[in-house]
Amino acid sequence: MSKTNTKEYLLLLFFCIFAILNSTTANLMEGFVHFYNKIVTIGGLFRFISLSSIILIPIAILYNDRRSMTLLFYFVMPASIISLFFTNSYLALYKMEMLEFLYYLLFNISIIIISLYFFITFPKIKFLRLKDFLIFISILLLCFPLNFFNQFNDLMNDNFLVFKPFNFWYFMMLFIFIIVGLILNKLLKYYNNYNKEKILFTLSLILIYHLLMRFSYVRIQDYQTAKGIIGALPFYVCSFGIVILPFAIYSKNNFFQSLAFLINMPGAIIVIIRPTTGITSILSYNCTYFFLSHILLFAITLQFPLHLNGKPKLKHLIYAGAILILYFVFMLNLNMLAVSLGDGYDPNFSFVSSSPLPIPLDKVMRIHIWKMKFSPIYLLVLWIVHWLLCAITFLIYTSIKCTRRKFLK
Numbered sequence: 001m002s003k004t005n006t007k008e009y010l011l012l013l014f015f016c017i018f019a020i021l022n023s024t025t026a027n028l029m030e031g032f033v034h035f036y037n038k039i040v041t042i043g044g045l046f047r048f049i050s051l052s053s054i055i056l057i058p059i060a061i062l063y064n065d066r067r068s069m070t071l072l073f074y075f076v077m078p079a080s081i082i083s084l085f086f087t088n089s090y091l092a093l094y095k096m097e098m099l100e101f102l103y104y105l106l107f108n109i110s111i112i113i114i115s116l117y118f119f120i121t122f123p124k125i126k127f128l129r130l131k132d133f134l135i136f137i138s139i140l141l142l143c144f145p146l147n148f149f150n151q152f153n154d155l156m157n158d159n160f161l162v163f164k165p166f167n168f169w170y171f172m173m174l175f176i177f178i179i180v181g182l183i184l185n186k187l188l189k190y191y192n193n194y195n196k197e198k199i200l201f202t203l204s205l206i207l208i209y210h211l212l213m214r215f216s217y218v219r220i221q222d223y224q225t226a227k228g229i230i231g232a233l234p235f236y237v238c239s240f241g242i243v244i245l246p247f248a249i250y251s252k253n254n255f256f257q258s259l260a261f262l263i264n265m266p267g268a269i270i271v272i273i274r275p276t277t278g279i280t281s282i283l284s285y286n287c288t289y290f291f292l293s294h295i296l297l298f299a300i301t302l303q304f305p306l307h308l309n310g311k312p313k314l315k316h317l318i319y320a321g322a323i324l325i326l327y328f329v330f331m332l333n334l335n336m337l338a339v340s341l342g343d344g345y346d347p348n349f350s351f352v353s354s355s356p357l358p359i360p361l362d363k364v365m366r367i368h369i370w371k372m373k374f375s376p377i378y379l380l381v382l383w384i385v386h387w388l389l390c391a392i393t394f395l396i397y398t399s400i401k402c403t404r405r406k407f408l409k
Helices: 006-023 038-051 053-062 066-084 087-091 098-121 130-142 168-188 193-217 228-232 237-251 254-273 285-307 314-341 376-408
Strands: 367-369 372-374
Touching: 006 053, 006 098, 006 193, 038 053, 038 066, 038 087, 053 066, 053 098, 053 193, 066 087, 066 098, 066 130, 087 098, 130 193, 168 193, 168 254, 168 285, 193 228, 193 237, 193 285, 237 254, 237 285, 254 285, 254 314, 254 376, 314 372, 314 376, 372 376
Parallel strands: none
Antiparallel strands: 367 372
16 A cells, blocks of 8 residues: 555645535535426536545545545546536525635536546556445445435425434434444454454545535524534534544544543433434434434444554543543633624534533523623533543443453453
8 A cells, every 4th residue: 555645635635625615605405405407406416426525535545545546537526527517507506605606616626636636646546346336326325415305395294204202213213323333343343454444434534524514504504503604513522523533543543542432422322312303304404414423423433442443541531531621611712702703693512501401500600701601610510421421431341341351261
């Protein structure tokens, strides 16, 4: 495997910048709920295929993966070129500013340039095989636009498809939550360490992809209590956990992966048991994004101590407590900044300003700083609860590890 050079890192950096900027445009997600004629549908389909570059380009560059390079050249680059011919119908979906159109254009141009770079630099890019095609289809399925069903009012209002706590769909999601983690663990046993890492890295990029798509979604719609780009920023515990996943995997660092395991696992479990989706259709974006993101977050993080280097130690638990203090202080300051810029909108990053529970701890001894009121007592409780959840996760992991060790003797 050849080593990634500086030029390729720069290509990746610019691509990531253009992908993030493009994700802030409303039309990106709106394009998947307006299939009212053939032109819009065809353009939307090729645009969807081009978006898979968000997964394939980082893998191709960071792992020098020939399969990803092949898929980019034979599928993604042509899709990007074709989608540009349908730009007029794309611009008509929702009024776009010139700067937003520039983001869209730069994103597609970067895909074309990087794909051509691979073709020229790596002339041994192999021809497509059936396995390559099947993997590409699998990636596309995982990248399916989660707002697609929002356009079908009959599905959104179907009584059978309503999700609410403790009904059929609630227990179905709990079952999927558990079974995906177990199946992924079983599948990874058949791969060597390098391929295990690459598979988990790919899945982490799927999560990043959907997080970026949420930026576009909230330009027009609301996701739960999130409104606008400020509300979509990854400054909530689970969203922050999603962002650090690919870095934790690629770093191969025991400390980084152990912290991600201790913090992500309890967060994913708690929100799936007590979902914040409200009563809505199981096919609505509020449900599809919520469950896909938390199911994958749990399944990927679960593999850290099982297949990677994320085996937590007592010192990692202690460090987690200190890092959580810094995290909540940082979130509080970001939340105050967001409140000051957002016309009174409080994004409540990581619940620092108001409690998600009916217990009004956030009202105890509140102080007023800048344009925001918050309770230091509540923040202390918030930190204690999160650190205790990390401690419980550590104790469960240690108990299972010791029990397994004794059983194998």
